[in-house]
Amino acid sequence: MMLSHWVLLLSLGAVQLAEGAEISPGSCTFEDSTCAYTSAFPFLQWTVNTEGHYVSVDSSNGSRGQKAVLISPDLHLAEWSCLRLVYQIAGSESSPSPSSLNVFVRPEGESFDYLLWSAEEHSDSWLISSIDLKNTTKRFKIILEGVLGLDAMSSVAIFEVKMSTGYCIECDFEENHLCGYMNSWNPNVNWFVGGGNVKNSHSILPRDHTLNNEFGHYMYVDSVYVKHFQEVAQLVSPLITTPISGCLSFYYQLQRESSNIFLVHTRDLHGSYDEIWKMGLVRQGEWNLAEVDLNAPVPLEVIFEVAFNGIQAGYVALDDISFSPVSCSGQQGMFFDAREAGCDFEESMCHFHQDDNNGSGWSRVKVKPNAYQMGDHTSGLGYFMIANTRFTGQPGYFGRLYGPSLPGNIQYCLRFFYSLYGFYKTTDSLAVYIFEENHVVQEKIWSAHETPKGVWLQAEISIHKPMPFKVVFVSWCKSFWDCGIAAVDDISVSMGSCQISGYYMYIEATNMVFGQKARLISKQLRAFTGKQCLTFFYHMYGAGTGLLNVYLSKESDINKDTLLWTRKGEQSITWLKAQIEYESEQQHKIVFEAVRGISIRSDIGIDDIMFQNGPCSDSSDPLQSSGYSDNFNEIDF
Template sequence: MVSISEDGSCPPERECTFQGSLCGLLPLPSANFSWSRITGSSQPENSSGPSADHTLGTEQGYYLSAQLWNHPVGSRGAMMTAVMEPTPPHGECLMFWYYMEGSGVGELNVYLQANDINRGRVHLWSKSGDQGMHWRHGRVTLLSPETPYQVIFEAVVGDGPQRDISIDDLTVLNGACPPPGFCDFEMDFCGWVNNPPAESGVDWDWLSSESKGEFIPRRDHSTDTSLGHFAFFIPSNKKETARLESETMDVVDKACLEFWHYTQGWLVNRPSYITLTVLVNETTGLRSVWNTSGYMNDTWIQDRVDYSSSGPHQIILQASCPSSNDGSFALDDVHIIRDKSCHDIILTTTPNPTTTITAAPASPMDCSFDQGLCSWIQEDNDDLNWTVSSGLQVNEPWDGPQYDHSIGNDQGLFLVLNGSGSKNRERATISVPVISHTSHICVGFWYFMLGPSVSTLDLLVQTKSSELLVWTRQGTKNPEWMNAQVTISMNNTIQIMFTGHRNTNSKGFIAIDDITVREGVCSIQNVCGFDSSLCDFENDVSHLGRWVHKKGTKHHVDHTYGTENGFYMAVMMSNSTQTEVAQLLTPEIHSTTEMCVRFW
């Protein structure tokens, strides 16, 4: 595209790496001194500046240096951009990288100067003192929707013996800046930097699913595609620790750190060897506020962590592994919400609609268990009660799910039955009276059954004359929440019941969440796209042939997503000369009526 400016001038650059020029930056006439464009190899020995630029990460890369050692304490050097066009109403985001290392290094300020005699210089951003031996990320929202403006970078000379301040990689993006601590990892690590312990020296990697290697997530969380990026840690055979360190943030009485994690390894259905610890770095030192080992189930899991800090602080996301290299750990969509607890966020979060179909009105029999048992009651004629629990209360793998289904984190609530019984066939039952004026109702719910020895979960109906079993599952299933929908005839039905069983040798748990009851028959039952699991389908071992769980390729996409990231079932060709039959069996279906099976 070719464009011609009517006034004959070129627009200011919206990105500057300093590799070829100063990009239109000029010394501020009222300042005491100007900055210099230099490389790491050309800086003098008495400078505390970086040995490599941020763009290339080499000694040959260029950046802008204030060279403060040349000037008296308290003097000010400033550079200003060319005149920029007015911003959109919601502003623009200026992102840049700065380097300030050593005590008494000085102060870096950013100002907005509008070309309006009625508006003075606006102070937008400031940092002072030692920021460590790293390029740090800075960002500030520029707001001048009515008048053109300039941005001013000012360095104030400190009293340190090797003082210097440098900047690199200036970028102006549309829209206001994200809050401190936010990162979706689509462009880079944002304001987070690798700063591992000296004895480890291992970094988090910035990858996408297109990257080569073992145990890499098939999709990121932000875009849900193979092109999206995330932070990734995979240890070698020795003990290793990697740390991602946030920018420095101000005092906060309460805050909620949100992020998504993913673990994968050779084995499933067990905790990862890798531990993720959330640390708060304060002037008094490091303070641990939360940790998890994750659960290797090939799924992105959301975590929320409450914290507070009485002074300037950083958040550190630390991954550590004692010895084994069996697995990986990934992070995505990090977000810090200030002045709110995680409980506040859960109560005010409204999920986005996932379909344009008008949903049936809620029933008084519905329950997510986040506010207790709703209309459901614990029966008295059983052996024990179900427990309302959350992932925060799960200390061992077989205690319960590490996250609920409603919210998808360790603070959401669900109903769980775990441990071993004092006798075989111990029962825990919850029930609800049926309220309906139609001939059929659809009971939907999510269940999670996992462990070496798990008993039975039953759905029953109580009629005026008898108790009927309408759905049941037994034994360990896939390490995830699974959906069930059951159509129930309302002929004489007066009550619905969920009963969980356990035996003296039981080890594991049965959990249920998000019960819904709708009038009419269930419109969709037993849907399986084969993406997160086999949905209890299994090969008939009485035949020689086998169905195989296959991931799509560029030339053979699945039907669910229409991409190479989806999964499907396939029968592979064999070199055998005899006829082979492959049979795929559905889960057991309890129905005496006609059914419709749809497939692609």
């Protein structure tokens, strides 16, 4: 298999900081040490290979699942920065448990390491990864974690870590790693490095734009190698993993003896392309500036694509790619945070508003739960939205709850929980519509069908519209005798399509005997000071349901777990939310334990486990997450 040009450069060991150049904080070439990075106890030690100038951990000094952790010194980013990592993971491609390399950030004063990037792909050469880091007022550390796989010859190696100011998508091509840009290999037409001592083209190539001399570097693609009509060469940027919005600019030069095409696309993780720029009339033989607005709310690659019509089509050269958070028109780039389009209604209606011109409208309410009526979905004790109460709704009444405006041409996933009560027929009693900005109805995208009444149910809708729009929840009171309560809660919006089906963990009671236990154990979690919050959802429904326990297992006391939380017996037909505050100044694990009840209908499920730094946001009654008493429908055994 032929490798991309930049990979060949890396395999020759050319990826090094300029000799004598000042090494920026957080950077290291591992020439003869780990610089200011330190190995963390009690994990495996990273070994410095002074001949190859890299650090590694392999199966000769560790076993499957063991990891080596390298911790950076304290870092501070006053400006947006890019972390580049040159690495290699070796082992068998068919291994069921491959080695992996993970990069975390550890903010000062917080209890958790946040995953920035992870890889487990094996290769025979060095690879490069680029990670954007937002500027922050907090100091932090970078954590490099190598985890050994099952293969007897597994290893993880790091050749270089480089921290530089600017966006990862920016590049002047003066360094051999090419900023992580990669040529998408084609048998005939490819992007190459030009300038410097490279003299491998029949075309008269330009001087670079950065240095404006023959020693500077740029990327170019030449038609001299074209064999077929409309052959395409693609130069692919590193993946943009941190949302950005602003102006992408670059310089290009071409010599065109016949028609050719130069385009810029974006490509998401699903492989969908979106053209954002196309070359028009330009001055040949000199550098031309191109600017285009780039909005990357989800992970994207930027692709520079050239298509030639024949061997006499000349060349296209590219240099000095840069990015600014200010749009090309001069306005500050406004990145849309999809999370702001959701609401749990605990504190307010957020960015939602109601349309009550024709009736009582939607109301934000709080209901005290009991065995005959449920509370809100978030905690069982909070607020949610209801419409069409039986005694205030008018025949033919429509209640509309408008969401905030959403930018167009982006894929969204809308999730919410709803409940219906008192309707003779639930069909169309609650629906979701798309409205244009001027409140004109565009289309209905969802409606409730015949569903269980009086319980919280979840709905997911994938939405993609070319123009800005609003999501509107509409409840219809058809007549006095068919006018019940429609409720919604925990509305969320995220980028990307909804998953067709979600996953959760559960015990299957039919395969167990009464009193039998099943344990789900977390990975090792590091020590922390203060409090942190564990949040998860659980499902306990069915006569004879058993126990669900959550334990804290400390490293120093592995034979005695501390009970943090418990539920016994049937709780609800819907998923319920639980929050647990706990402290641990030692390394520890969290253990979920399900105990089978007296009935084969006593399945227990858990989902959406999340840890957060600091106390739980709703800690008024951390054990009362279902809205019912601890012994509601309790089964003694």
